[in-house]
Amino acid sequence: MPELPEVETTKNGIAPHIQHKTIHRVTVRQPQLRWPIPSNLSILLEGSVVTDIQRRAKYLLLHCDGESATGWLMIHLGMSGNLRVVQPEADIQKHDHVDIAFADGTTLRYQDPRRFGCVLWLGEDKDSHKLLAKLGPEPLSDDFNADYLYGKAKGRKVAVKQFVMNQEVVTGIGNIYANEALFKAGIHPQQPAGDVPLGQYSVFVTAAKSTLAKAIEQGGTTLKDFVGGDGKPGYFQQSLLVYGRDGQPCTQCGTELTLIRLNGRASVYCPSCQPLR
DNA sequence: ATTCTACCCTGCAAGC
């Protein structure tokens, strides 16, 4: 489910409800996610105050300041996860794996049917954790620019779509937004990354930033089940130009959009607007 | 160093 805009939407949705609040009780119903939830999570968190909420790549980071521990709680939504603010009496649904209940009753509830997400404790030095240490720049920051991308791609033979989805190259761009931004830049998804000229990377960077920013404005993309922190779906799916539109005409030229699989991921492109060079 | 393959898990739709 969630790429950067969906995680950002979740962060914006939950932050006003949990910031500066004290964690009263932590309930773990299913600890087996992508990695096991630490068995002492409730001891680490209970009594702590949430002092800061950040997003890095597709990770949500909650700084928890307490007597037994002070550090960062890291949450990833995987493919199918969501994080919502609910009232304590709200019915527990299947796959509601974790509840973080605050002193005023407000409850942060983590649901993830496929359990590809994770809930981990990082301690204070979050940036040295192996899952964060090697991440590339944030796509909406100035560090993500054409010169950087062009230099990083030099000599690489991997398909450009896989290259821009590599979180060590740039974070937050998943399958949907990779398809969309490559289309807007006129780059064939199978083009070897090292063959893409600087000028095209420049267009790509601009397209990626504007696509992500617009998706955040619209509350993310809801294909099936994504909801933000307020439980509401996103609306960006109606703005998708290629993802999920294979077999339909290109919005630019009318050519039928083509579907191929790259690294097992559906890749949709316009053979006429995105020629292989 | 880079690239490829298998794998984690559930739910849903399509095909038989």
Next chain:
DNA sequence: TGCTTGCAGGGTAGAA
């Protein structure tokens, strides 16, 4: 009405 197959927003580990 089943049963089987394939696919789905993610990303890692380990092999090649």
